[in-house]
Amino acid sequence: MRTLVRMSVLLVAAVAVAGVVYPLVATRPPIHCEDVFPRQRARDACRTRWDPPASFRAVPRFVFQGAIVIAIATGARKVLGVSLNRRTKED
């Protein structure tokens, strides 16, 4: 019961955030993928089909993506200072 109440609170908070963003985008006239990307790139930019070789090629990017997060974390520790990284009793 308590978990359900907590989930409801989080969902209400999520709807509140979405309620701010949604009207900003959805009320404006739609633009289409092919309108945005040049014709020769549209096939790549708008494609939805799963391509196993593309998956294989994406593995280094997956590792790189994780490394970016760790790099940001490492940099942030230095910039924010060690004191900010130490948990207090309040945490």
Add this chain to the structure above:
Amino acid sequence: MMRVRASFVLDASLFFVFSGLSVVPLTGLMIHEWIGLAFAWAALIHLLLSWNWIISTPRNLLKSASTRNVVNYGINFSLFAAMIILTLSGVMISRHALPTMGAHIEENVRWVRLHSAATNYAIGLTGFHVAMNWDWIYAMLRVRKA
């Protein structure tokens, strides 16, 4: 201790799945969409496991605001907002998951752009989120090694 370990496993999984979701060609769009929806629910569980902190911190901020808590709360709230925007925009540009559930939304590339921008913000904010909890992550890794 069991709960802390479960929390750590969930958090580590969220990190790897988020990295995977950031690279759409890795899974293809269809799997990306379904994993993305599952990720949103897993993130909800992550928040439920941190519920005491979410509730108690604003009270502590009113009483005695430590710089760390203010920064941490700001980062966490921004990350929450970024994840909501990511999920919402992801649903709005869904080409597989939503039509499978019987919903059809007119294509609008503005949602694609928002999805892309929110991803970039979320990657940065996840980095800050990891930075703020680095000591806990490090401690958990040491416990698991021992």
